[in-house]
Amino acid sequence: MLNVLIAGASRGIGLGLVRAYLGRGDRVFALARDPAASAGLAEILGRYGRRLQLIACDLNAAAAPEQVVATVGDCHLDRVLLNAGIPGPHKQDVASVSDADVAQLFLTNAVAPLRLARALRPLVRSGGVLTFTSSVMGSLQLSVGASMPLYSASKAALNSLLLHWAAELGSSRDFSLLALHPGWVRTDMGGDQAPLSVEQSVAGLVDVIEAAAGLDQCRFVDYEGNALPW
Structure with a gap:
């Protein structure tokens, strides 16, 4: 049984990952700003009970990493899946976007996930996997995010911070780091x-994540395992 921490677990892909790992027989820590407001989490909790622990946490809060680490306690984590993110302002025009909207977008999509990952790093087992939900729009080489330039820039920032952290860890890193493009999902x-x-x-993401266990990789890949250019 794996110990799996999933952030952004109240709906969408995050909720889907919670279902998938519980369905495999694993134990899941599910992080959401307001877990009690998620009908999906309530249904899953009723079915799986003690193998699901809900953690109410605003990941953008400065104290969030300390809160999550304290809640997890001395439990070592096999998988850390940081999925939370926002699209940003509807009108993604750098000439008119507010400072507050830009700060919120980059904090949520890039800074907060890395901040939490760094705090959780001592709890990640050797051979484990730590992932960030990125996007093909974050690829500077492909440059396919013209319709959402600010969102794309926030995901490029996430990828950049991940690469810098991987370089900082160097040979001391004994787990895989993945930036994951989940595809265009309903x-x-x-x-x-x-x-x-x-x-x-x-289903594809879980296969990719599990295939990276024990390999100590740092990769940017899609839900089918195809490598993407940074």
């Missing part, structure tokens, strides 16, 4: 026209 963010269901994306 969620609140992806919309109804997206070609992938949550279940399809999550």
Whole structure:
């Protein structure tokens, strides 16, 4: 049985990952700003009980890493899946976007996930996997995010921070680091026209995550395991 921590667990891909890992027989710590407001988490809690621990936490709060580490306690983690993110302002125009919107976007999508990951690093088992939900839009080489430039920039920032952290860890890192593109998925963010269901994306993500266990990789890949250029 693996110990799995999943952030952004109240809906969409995060909730799908909670379902998938509990379905495999694993133990899950599910982080959400307000778990009690998630009907999906309530249903899962009723089914799996003690193998699911809900953690109410605003990951953007400065004290969030300390709170999560204290809640997890001395439990060592096999998988850490940091999935929380926001699309940013509807009008993604750098000339008119407010400072507050930019700060919120980059804090949520790039800074807060790395801050939590660094705090959890001592709890990650050797051979484990720590992942961040990124996006193909974050690839500077592919440059496919023209319709959402600020969102794309926030994911590029996430990828950059991940690479810098991997370099900082160097040979001391004994777990895999993955930036994951989940595909275009039918969620609140992806919309109804997206070609992938949550279940399809999550099934692929779990396969990719589990394939990285024990390999100490640092990669940017999609839900089918295809490498993406940074």
